[in-house]
Amino acid sequence: MTYEEMPEEWQEWLALTPLERFRQSEQIFAQYLTMGGSLDPDPDPTSPFYDPETSGTGAAYGRPGLRVLRRGAI
């Protein structure tokens, strides 16, 4: 995808300086942790480091203590 084809959000991100991006990233990271985001690596069978036994369950299931109350057919 060329810059011109990128969504506005990504264009705005690229318009920041490297340091501004780092600071914004710190804020996003803090927000992610506040929401209970896991620091386990996402399950990725294409990674050479992938170990099904130690890999996290993925962000879709959020932090411990969250339960799925409803889900669609998939």
Next chain:
Amino acid sequence: MGGQACVFYGAAQFSKDVDLALLASEENFSRLLAALSDLNAKRIAVPRFDPDLLARGHAVHFRCQGGDADGLRVDVMTRLRDLADFAVLWARRTTISDENGETFELLSVGDLVQAKKTQRERDWPMIDALVEGHYRALGREPTSERVAFWLAESRTPERLMGLVQRFPNEARAHSSQRPLLRLAFSGESEALRKALDAEARAEQAKDRAYWAPLKAEFEAFRHAEREGC
């Protein structure tokens, strides 16, 4: 060298871990282990910390426990596939300083792109974004090194067709190393897209071949650790 570096270069919004490329020396290993001890970091996967294993291309994975860094993973490597020795990587690194004088040492964008040419599908969009971000930031200040980087690493037909129009002599000279540039000259965007895809598949196959013996060692390490050896 990983996702954190991608944030600085504009190709990611945040990363859940810290990846360090380290000079393999006794003094450096001591400093690393002291820093990890300060963070109360524990090894969380095989292999164990061993300079010989690092030298063979393995990564060692730690997780910090307690304090501000609680839960943060730190991965350490001293050797990366198809990348130069650490001294060369260090010489061409990017250094960024913040308002307090704290410095961040990053793999150069060219080395980061090379490091991202892995078997993992998720790394390839990062390459697109790294190169596109670099072109967007510095496209108005072309140098021979930058033009060579864009011609060698751009991964969208539209950008490549634009580049060969803008830098035809450099593109012709570079087309022996990257034959798909000839398709960019002729404007065959669909053929170019297929060639780019084939290029990525070939790199992924190289990466899988590189990791195959190391993965076999992982399995042996895991088995040994489970058995308590």
